[in-house]
Every structure is written in C-alpha cells, then in structure tokens.
Amino acid sequence: MCASLLASLPFDPAPAQPRPDIGVAGAFLSSRVAVTHSDFEEMAASHDRLLQTDPDNPGFRELSMQGHLLAGNFERAVERAAEITASGSASNVANLLMQADAFNRSVYDVAIAAIEDGAQTGPLTDPMARAWAELGRGSMSDALAAFDVVIAEREELAPFALYFKALALAFVGDLERAETLLTGEAEGPIGLSRRGVVAHISILSQLGRMDDALQLTDAMFGAAPDQDVAELRAALREGRAIPFETITSARDGMAETYFTLAAALPVERGDWLPLIYARLALALRPDHAEAILFTGQLLERAEQYSLANAVYDRMPADNPQYLAAQLGKANALARSGDVERAIESLRALSRDRPDSVLVHSALGDQLRREEEFEQAEAAYAHALDLLESVEERHWVLLYTRAITLERLGEWERAEPEFRRVLEFVPDEPQVLNYLGYSLIDKGMKLDEALGMIERAVEAEPDSGYIVDSLGWAYYRLGRYDEAVPVMERAVELMPTDPILNDHLGDVYWAVGREREARFQWRRALSFAPHPDLDVDLVRRKIEQGKTPPDAMTDAQ
The missing domain is CATH 1.25.40.10 (Tetratricopeptide repeat domain)
Incomplete structure (x- = not known):
C-alpha cells in the first residue's frame, strides 16, 4: 500500500x-x-x-x-x-x-x-478531500458515498477510508455507527493507530460505556501509559466522558488524512513525502500534538535541528504531550552540537517536572554521553527512586545506569545491575554483549562471558561492535587464529571505526602478520580521535610492535 x-x-x-x-x-x-x-x-x-x-x-x-x-x-x-x-x-x-x-x-x-x-x-487524498469537502458543505450523504467508493473499489486503502468514515460519523453525532466501524465488525478491519485508539476510547465514553472504555485503555496502553492516556484513564474512572476532539471540522478531517498518510509511509533518507504530508496536517491544524511530534522527529532525521525546535515549541504548555515535545527539543539541541543548552534545558525541565521518570532518565542519558558519569548516575538513581516498582519495561533505564556504574569503575555495583536487566530481557544482545565483554576484559567468569557474547552475535550477526567483542574475547583468551576471521568480519562491517581497526592490528600481530598489523594501526590513527583510543599507545605499537597478552585463566 x-x-x-x-x-x-x-x-x-x-x-x-x-x-x-x-x-x-x-x-x-x-x-x-x-x-x-x-x-x-x-x-x-x-x-x-x-x-x-x-x-x-x-x-x-x-x-x-x-x-x-x-x-x-x-x-x-x-x-x-x-x-x-x-x-x-x-x-x-x-x-x-x-x-x-x-x-x-x-x-x-x-x-x-x-x-x-x-x-x-493521490488515490486516497482525492476521494477523502471530496468526502471531507462534502461534509464541510453540509452533505453527509455525499460524504459517506465518497468514503464508500474507496472502501468498495480500493482494498488496500479501505482501512484508511473506514477510519475516516468512522471519524466523520462521530463528528456528526452518529456515535453508535462510528463505534461499530472502529471495532472492525461492521464493514471490515481497521488497524487503528494510537490516535485512532484514543478516538475509540472517547466514543465509548460518550456512549456511556465507561467500563468498555477502561478495558480498551488497559488492553492497548498497559498499566503505566503516557501522560495523555493516564489523564484519560483518570477521567474514565471518575465517570467523566472524554470529549470527542479527534476532528472538530471538515478541515480537521483533511488534516487527519494528511497526518495518517505521513505516519503510514516509510521514512527513508532523502524522501520528503512524509514530511510534506506532516507539514500539510500542521498547516490545517496547528494544535495537532501528534503531528507536532512527528514533524519534529522527521526534521531531526533530516538534520534540520532549528526547524525541529521551532516545531516542538508549538506544543502548548498545557498539552499532555508537552513533555514529549520538550524532550524532543533537548535531543535536537544535542544533535545539533549545542550540548550545553540541551543539558541545561533538561535540568530546567527536571526542576519543573521533578516527578517525571522520563525527564531524569533523559538527563542521565545526555550526561552519560558527555562522560559526566557521576552526575549521570545521580540522575538515573533519581529516576529509579521515582518508580513504585521496577518492571520489564524499565530495562533500558536499568541498563544505562549499569553502564554508568561500570564507567565509574564501580564493577561490584554494576555487575548485579546488568544481571538484573537480563532477568527481564535474557536474550537482549546489547546487554549480553556489554556484560560479556566487561567480564572478559576483567578476566572473570570467562566461559559464561564468552557464551554471552556468542549469543549476542547469533542474535545480531551484522553488528560490528558485537562481532568485535567476540573477536576480542578470542584474542584475550589466547585463541588468536579464531580471532582473525571474526575481527576481520567486524572491520568489514564497520571499516572506519578506529577501535575495531586497532583491535584487528593487535590480532594480526599476535599471529605474526606484522606488516598488516601496522597497516591496521595506521588506519586506526587515520580515523582518530575516539574517546577510547589511546593514540600514543597506537603510535608505540607501530614503532615497536606489541607482545600479545598471556592467555587468560578464569579469575573468578
């Protein structure tokens, strides 16, 4: 489609x-x-x-x-x-x-x-424009006929037309028919987006079906939804109906059409079509929160950070999505190179929203990227303290905090945190790789560590970093011949990474391929700087070579 x-x-x-x-x-x-x-x-x-x-x-x-x-x-x-x-x-x-x-x-x-x-x-925008225009002119029968043409004649576009038809019916007050369309029971299945589910919840509440609305909310968004859905749930539990505001005019209907298309299209570098539709949606409905966030994200992908920030700034402070927009703005500032402003904006946001796990976690992420590990750990700890209970959905927060502890040199605290993450996501390759590599590097629990890295490579065989970890593990274990093809594969996957080229040089030297080793070390220098590359050490290796380490034995 x-x-x-x-x-x-x-x-x-x-x-x-x-x-x-x-x-x-x-x-x-x-x-x-x-x-x-x-x-x-x-x-x-x-x-x-x-x-x-x-x-x-x-x-x-x-x-x-x-x-x-x-x-x-x-x-x-x-x-x-x-x-x-x-x-x-x-x-x-x-x-x-x-x-x-x-x-x-x-x-x-x-x-x-x-x-x-x-x-x-376009094949969808033309008939939808006719339908919404007929609705704007006051002819609901002609609008429904336009929707029905697409539903009957374009199978691949029918779910879109059914969704818009349901919104139109809800707008004119025919909530019962709108609800049956959204369930997929009346005229065929509709794959509802997040925004469509919220519309369905609103319609159920307007019909007085609060229990059904709550059940749908819990089924689709879980126990700890985003702020906007949390506010909907609170209203439903108090017995308050949610106003139907997905569309409030024919113009809103066309904006919804453009936004739905923008979100449905694949986002590829150099393809402006999703952004064209998103911009049209915002032109017709400037307060469309989801369109604001999506447009900002598309502009970030295009590396147009000032434009992205201008879009994020359009989010009203009283909108439940305001926090997401501010986090998007901080991310755009950081990606543009203005890291200091990004951190300060997150600090200000943490003071404004002291109980937000997302804000403190985002602040920790940014501080960690800048290698401000003590401050990052404090931000992560604060975020975790705000949680009533730590669940599987929090594994990334646990993982990034464990990385921070490891970088602080506090391995005794870091290792249990990594293992705690694996209790939630036992097959997550990034966690297996990080923990396995760290254990190999410290000469600890070598068999278990190697098994972790091998599982990570099996899950993501095209990740240069993970393949490098396996090659480096073989090297540290003295299995040099096995390390060579693995490390060569890692450099093939990431040919300009200085660390991987440096590692390949070490492996070549260990098996007696000295000329190739020096070539790889020179390549590593050509791709410097890198925070983990010791440039002086690499230069010494080029001049003097390197004695391979003795094969490690388990230091457990």
Missing part, C-alpha cells in the same frame, strides 16, 4: 538546470547543496534568487515551493503553488498545496472543483 501511495506522488528533488546565459552560478550551487543536504530554508531562498533571473523556470519554481512548505512557510508555498497551477505545469505537490489551502480557507466548493478539473493529488 505504501509503495503505491509513494508512486502516486512523484517529484524530482534535482533542480532544473539554469539557462547558460544567466549568471546564477552561486545561487545554483547553493541550491544543489541545499537540496542534497535537505536544507529546506536555503533550498527555498536559493531557488527564490534563481527565479529572479529565470522567472519561468518550472524546476526552480517547484523547488522553491517545496522548500517553503518543508521549512514551514505554508503561505509562501501556496503562492508558488498557485503560480505553478496557473502556468499549466503538472505538479502533484502544487495540487496538494492548493487542496490544503482550500480546506484552510473552508472553501469546499473550490476543493471539489479542483478534483473535477483533474488536479490529482
């Missing part, structure tokens, strides 16, 4: 070539770099400059439009889309923008006229 949707909206991000008589080399170069790096603000600005000298160039106009949309400048993007459609150029993205603009202005006749004139946007 996703592939067909992708195929329905082709667009070529390669900028059109300028005419050779136009002196726009600088702007053209900037535009190419911007497109390649998904720098949407520069993409819009550079193509705007190019259009000043070549105003009829369709490629420049298309990429100016897309840049403005992806950067969040909906109004400017609509202006470009209007120019494109007026020129007679074919552009699915321009058609989408004009469609969204019609809904944004509540001119539903315009949206329907565009469809009838052949301004196609």
